[in-house]
Amino acid sequence: MIDKYARFRYQPCLPLGKDSRRVTASSEHINLSREAACEGIVLLKNNNSALPLKSGETIALFGKATIEYIKGGGGSGDVHCPYIRNIYEGFYKKEEAEKVYIYKPLVEFYRDYVRKESVNVLTQEQIDARWDIVNNMEFCQKRDDMTYDTFAAMHVKEAEVPDSLIVNASQNADTAIITLSRFSAEGVDRRPIPGDYYLSDLEMKLIDRCCDLFSKVIIVINSGAIIDCEYFADNDRIDAVIMAWQGGIEGGSSIADIMCGDKNPSGKLSDTIAKSYDAYPTKNDFWECFDHLDYSDDIYVGYRYFETIPTASEKVRYPFGFGLSYTDFKIGTPLVFEHSGNINIVVDVTNIGKVSGKEVIQVYHSAPQGLLGKPARVLSAFSKTRSLSPGETQTLYLSFTINSMSSFDDLGKIAESCYILEKGEYEFYIGTSVRDTIKADFTYRIDDNLVTEKCTKLMRPFKLSKRMLSDGSYEALPMGEPEYFYKSPESNTTKKPEQEIPFDKVDEEITMNEFISQLTIDELAYLVGGQAPTGVANTGCFGGLERLNIPAVPTADGPAGLRLEPKTGIPTTAWPCATALACTWNTELIEAVGAGGGAELRENNIGVWLAPAMNIHRDPLCGRNFEYYSEDPLLAGKCAAASIKGIQSQKAAVSLKHFACNNKEANRFACDSRISERALREIYLKGFEIAVKEADPWTIMSSYNLINGLHTSESYELLTGILRNEWGFNGMVVTDWGVKNRPVIEVKAGNDMKMHCGYPDELIEAINNGQLTRAELELCVGRILRMFTKLI
Numbered sequence: 001m002i003d004k005y006a007r008f009r010y011q012p013c014l015p016l017g018k019d020s021r022r023v024t025a026s027s028e029h030i031n032l033s034r035e036a037a038c039e040g041i042v043l044l045k046n047n048n049s050a051l052p053l054k055s056g057e058t059i060a061l062f063g064k065a066t067i068e069y070i071k072g073g074g075g076s077g078d079v080h081c082p083y084i085r086n087i088y089e090g091f092y093k094k095e096e097a098e099k100v101y102i103y104k105p106l107v108e109f110y111r112d113y114v115r116k117e118s119v120n121v122l123t124q125e126q127i128d129a130r131w132d133i134v135n136n137m138e139f140c141q142k143r144d145d146m147t148y149d150t151f152a153a154m155h156v157k158e159a160e161v162p163d164s165l166i167v168n169a170s171q172n173a174d175t176a177i178i179t180l181s182r183f184s185a186e187g188v189d190r191r192p193i194p195g196d197y198y199l200s201d202l203e204m205k206l207i208d209r210c211c212d213l214f215s216k217v218i219i220v221i222n223s224g225a226i227i228d229c230e231y232f233a234d235n236d237r238i239d240a241v242i243m244a245w246q247g248g249i250e251g252g253s254s255i256a257d258i259m260c261g262d263k264n265p266s267g268k269l270s271d272t273i274a275k276s277y278d279a280y281p282t283k284n285d286f287w288e289c290f291d292h293l294d295y296s297d298d299i300y301v302g303y304r305y306f307e308t309i310p311t312a313s314e315k316v317r318y319p320f321g322f323g324l325s326y327t328d329f330k331i332g333t334p335l336v337f338e339h340s341g342n343i344n345i346v347v348d349v350t351n352i353g354k355v356s357g358k359e360v361i362q363v364y365h366s367a368p369q370g371l372l373g374k375p376a377r378v379l380s381a382f383s384k385t386r387s388l389s390p391g392e393t394q395t396l397y398l399s400f401t402i403n404s405m406s407s408f409d410d411l412g413k414i415a416e417s418c419y420i421l422e423k424g425e426y427e428f429y430i431g432t433s434v435r436d437t438i439k440a441d442f443t444y445r446i447d448d449n450l451v452t453e454k455c456t457k458l459m460r461p462f463k464l465s466k467r468m469l470s471d472g473s474y475e476a477l478p479m480g481e482p483e484y485f486y487k488s489p490e491s492n493t494t495k496k497p498e499q500e501i502p503f504d505k506v507d508e509e510i511t512m513n514e515f516i517s518q519l520t521i522d523e524l525a526y527l528v529g530g531q532a533p534t535g536v537a538n539t540g541c542f543g544g545l546e547r548l549n550i551p552a553v554p555t556a557d558g559p560a561g562l563r564l565e566p567k568t569g570i571p572t573t574a575w576p577c578a579t580a581l582a583c584t585w586n587t588e589l590i591e592a593v594g595a596g597g598g599a600e601l602r603e604n605n606i607g608v609w610l611a612p613a614m615n616i617h618r619d620p621l622c623g624r625n626f627e628y629y630s631e632d633p634l635l636a637g638k639c640a641a642a643s644i645k646g647i648q649s650q651k652a653a654v655s656l657k658h659f660a661c662n663n664k665e666a667n668r669f670a671c672d673s674r675i676s677e678r679a680l681r682e683i684y685l686k687g688f689e690i691a692v693k694e695a696d697p698w699t700i701m702s703s704y705n706l707i708n709g710l711h712t713s714e715s716y717e718l719l720t721g722i723l724r725n726e727w728g729f730n731g732m733v734v735t736d737w738g739v740k741n742r743p744v745i746e747v748k749a750g751n752d753m754k755m756h757c758g759y760p761d762e763l764i765e766a767i768n769n770g771q772l773t774r775a776e777l778e779l780c781v782g783r784i785l786r787m788f789t790k791l792i
């Protein structure tokens with residue numbers, strides 16, 4: 001009889017694909033990655049139908065990404081894939097099909113340049129050596145600078161193209177395509193400086209020169225997150241701009257597919273692009289302090305800020321939800337009505353242009369200002385059409401609960417710690433971006449304030465002095481000394497079985513509680529800590545106890561692909577970065593990508609994927625934004641839920657991360673996110689709440705940062721009070737890797753597993769001196785082992 005957990009214990013090599021072929025980095029997965037990359041591309045500008053390129057157009061490809069395309073971000077989210085399709089290779093396939101002609105001397109120039117400059121790129125050994133230094137440094141600015149410089153040195157710098165070559169290119173090509181590429185990685189934030197958020201002098205000079213010489217100039221942005229668009233957005237000499245993100249293994253092909261018109265762009269921004277970094281409300285507090293971050297912008301994040309706060313709307317370059325297409329759509333008059341606690345929307349979308357394409361319908365609502373104050377617009381639902389042929393109409397049906405329009409009253413202005421629908425009028429706006437909407441001919445009225453959910457007072461701030469209100473002023477918040485709430489669990493009274501029964505008999509011959517009653521204190525303390533990796537895993541294992549046959553379940557990183565070390569000899573599919581996926585606004589596609597990733601996990605005998613990641617894009621410069629979806633919690637929550645459903649359909653567990661408020665990378669192990677309960681509930685936790693309630697993630701990863709003075713892995717209020725008691729989460733929680741927080745407090749908080757290694761001695765000592773109970777340890781172990789049973 002086969003051991004239920006054979007794939008973890010024996011690591012069999014069993015291909016999962018049809019005809020015994022491997023699914024890992026299979027052509028099916030690579031094609032799906034390319035499809036998702038295409039669908040996430042956002043066409044920001046297209047004057048005089050500069051795009052798609054005309055058949056037979058000659059193009060000159062500028063920018064090092066012609067050869068060194070940036071497929072994804074760095075750190076634990078980096079993926080080792082079999083190859084990376086650069087932009088030249090993407091267009092080369094189109095040239096073979098005689099769609100475009102590429103001016104080759106420029107390609108040769110970049111190829112030589114990248115080859116020569118690669119010697120200056122850090123080797124893995126040099127990077128590791130730098131990490132050793134960085135990791136041993138105190139938390140200080142120097143550490144941050146060194147990390148930043150290390151990342152900068154992981155890729156070649158942008159090239160200075162000789163003027164004669166630009167002139168020659170312009171004499172031989174109709175169109176200049178200039179790619180601006182950016183790389184960022186975990187551990188450090190991007191900076192508001194030339195060459196990072198802003199264009200460098202070199203880039204601006206190149207753009208200017210191309211504008212002087214070429215009849216058509218197109219900008220492609222190859223970045224995991226927003227960059228400043230002012231240099232080209234309003235410049236009439238620049239015809240088109242595409243935001244191509246970091247598209248994974250076939251990123252170069254996806255750019256060529258869109259630019260040649262083989263695919264029609266249908267991506268929509270998942271963030272607001274402002275006219276300058278200074279326009280974002282976070283620009284001061286994000287940089288102000290190394291050890292804490294005041295979320296004084298409160299719920300006015302992204303478009304909630306720009307659409308609400310007086311004069312802020314003028315500072316928007318490209319609004320949230322915006323993206324052009326090669327065709328036009330007519331949005332019919334929406335029918336909006338209330339039925340059984342839901343707002344329902346029925347709307348016809350007709351393709352009135354000449355080519356097939358998809359459109360995204362976005363529904364926003366406004367709520368009465370009342371006593372709590374509200375954003376002028378809040379995304380309440382969205383849906384994407386199928387590909388519509390010219391003349392074709394699709395009717396979309398959208399709906400959302402009335403209760404989801406409630407606001408959280410943290411100061412007791414109406415009813416403390418409750419979600420409330422304030423009395424007054426609720427309006428609905430249906431359209432294709434937060435700005436481009438039709439106001440529905442339907443108003444939902446509430447006569448009296450209505451409590452829609454009573455919560456508990458949890459996670460309150462003690463050191464946040466003020467927060468923004470909807471008129472742009474600030475209100476003072478009560479300060480004080482922290483007090484944290486904790487309730488101990490009842491002891492397990494289950495009787496130990498008379499004979500020893502192994503783990504694989506749980507649910508068949510014994511209950512989980514009976515099984516756990518057989519474990520000694522030492523074993524319990526051992527099981528709440530991570531173990532060494534087995535097989536191809538490189539981030540360690542959960543479990544692993546021979547005596548009772550508990551398997552060691554391997555984990556591996558993501559989210560942009562299954563991350564295995566190159567030395568394992570197993571390249572995997574690199575999917576588009578999370579921001580690109582969010583810009584598809586296509587949850588079915590994201591679910592399919594999740595299922596693809598999950599299948600690669602399963603084929604390689606990994607049980608837990610440290611993915612997806614879903615922190616809010618609070619500031620465009622958070623170094624990990626590429627791993628996260630959006631500034632909006634509904635969009636982020638729906639994307640994460642889709643991804644989780646896909647991954648877990650393959651019997652691979654997700655580890656939804658980083659819970660929560662890991663919105664800045666600098667000093668991430670020690671930075672305190674000071675934030676109001678309302679902003680937590682409505683913005684920063686909301687996406688996680690949606691994902692938990694809709695998709696049941698089997699594991700969640702707590703974050704490195706603190707929230708209101710306490711590390712998230714030590715926060716009973718967060719992990720037990722909100723996550724478990726209020727949302728009904730029944731999976732396990734794991735720390736982020738290498739946290740130095742107090743293991744005893746973590747167990748009490750409900751952080752079940754400590755990675756990458758545990759501290760059994762500290763736990764045993766705490767049991768011996770009465771600080772910790774067996775019941776507290778058992779609770780954590782039970783949740784870990786229950787997760788294992790879902791993997792078979």
Ligand code: BGC
Nearest residue numbers: 076186539557610657736737
């Ligand atoms: C990252 C996590 C990652 C873990 C394991 C940490 O540094 O923050 O996102 O999953 O390492 O590699």
